[in-house]
Amino acid sequence: MIAGMHTTQDDFYVRNHGNVPVIDETLHRISVSGQVSRPISLSLNDLKSRFERVSVSAVMQCAGNRRADLFSVKPVSGDPWAPGAIGNAVWTGVRLKDVLESAGIMCVGETHVVFAACDDCEAEGKRFRYGVSIPASKALSGDVLLAYEMNGEVLSPEHGYPLRVVVPGYAGVRSPKWLASIEVRDKPSDNHMQQREYKLFPASVDEASADWENGTTINDMPLNSAICEPNDGATLCAGPVRVAGYAVATGTSVARVEVSSDDGVTWTQAALNVEPSTPWSWTLWTVELALPEGTHELSVRAWDSAGQTQVSQVADVWNFKGYLSTAWHRITVTAQ
Ligand SMILES: Nc1nc2c(c(=O)[nH]1)N[C@H]1C(S)=C(S)[C@@H](COP(=O)(O)O)O[C@H]1N2
Ligand SMILES: [Mo]
DSSP, X not given: OOOSSSOOTTTSOOOOXXXXXXXXXXXXXXXXXXXXXXXXXXXXXXXXXXXXOEEEEEEXXXXXXXXXXXXGTSOOSSOOOOTTSEEEEEEEEEEHHHHHHHTTBOOOSSOEEEEEEEEEEEETTEEEEEEEEEEHHHHTSSOOEEEEEETTEEOOGGGTTTOEEEOTTBOGGGSOSSEEEEEEESSOOXXXXXXXXXXXXXXXXXXXXXXXXXXXXXXXXXXXXXXEESOTTOEEOSEEEEEEEEEEXXXXXXXXXXXXSSTTSXXXXXXXXXXXXXXXXXXXEEEEEEEOSEEXXXXXXXXXXXXXXXXXXXXXXXXXTOOOOOSOEEEEEEEO
C-alpha cells in the first residue's frame, strides 16, 4: 500500500548497516576539511542560523529495492527486499553547496566530496565507521541537502538524527545518516561502503571473481516501477479491479505507466499523479482492470521522457549482489 505522495517517517523503510548512534545535538560538530581554503567545524545551531533553510521533495530508495525478484533466477546476497525499500519525503535542511562554498571548496580536476558518519559497521572481519562519497559536481548541484527534518518533523534516530545527507536521484547508500564529517579530495572514499558494496557487475561475475575496482559504482538510480496494490497473491472479486503503485525516474521524468494482464501482449495505460515542482519525487499511478474469474499475472512497466522503458525479463538484470532490479514488476492475483 502507498498511503500518499509523502511517506511518513514511521512508514518509511529503514536500512542500517550498523548501530543507531545516540547523538547529543548540542555537542555534535560537523567538520568540513580537505581541499577547502577555510576548514570549518559547525554545530547544528551554526548550520541552522548561518545557512538558508530549504526543502526538497525527493525519493530515497535502496539500490537493493525489489531484490527479491532476482531470486527467481538464482540466489543473490543481501536483504530480499520487496518493492518497499523506497519512500518519498520532503527533506528540509541546508544546501551542501552553501556549506562547501562557505568553506571555500577548491575543485581542481577530479573532485569528490567524502562523507563519514557516526555508526559502527562490520565487514570482512573489520570494524569501521560508515562512509561514502559523491562527485563534487553532484554535491554542488544545489539539490543535495544536509537535512535535519523529514516531512516537517525532526529526523528520528533511525533516519539519521540529528543530520543526514540527502542526495536526490542517487541510491540511498550515498545519503549518509548521522553525518560526522565532510572532506573534499581528488578521489572517492576509501571506505568499504564505497569500494566493496553497491557496485554493479555483469551476470557472469560472482563473489569470487568480482574485481571491485572495475564494478560500476551505483549513483544515479534507473527507471523503475512497481505494483503496490493489490498485494502479490491476493484473492479479489472478479470484475473491475483497482491496481496502483509508483514509478520513479531520475534525470528524466516518468512519461507513461502501463499494466498488462497477458504478459505484455496488451497494455492498459495508467493515470499518473505527478508531484509538481520537483524532479526528484516518485510518480504515483492507478488503473482499473476488468479481471474475469481465474488466476492472473499482472505486470507493470514505465516509460520515461527519453522514451526508455524497463526490460521484461528478470534474468536480463540479474547480478550477484542483487542491485537495480528493474525488470517489469509482476504479481499474481486470483479473481473469484
Ligand atoms: N550512516 C549511515 N547512513 C546510511 C546507511 C547506514 O547504514 N549508515 N544506509 C544507507 C542505505 S544503504 C540506504 S538505502 C539509506 C536508507 O535510509 P533510511 O533508513 O532513512 O530509509 O540510508 C543510507 N545511509
Ligand atoms: Mo541501501
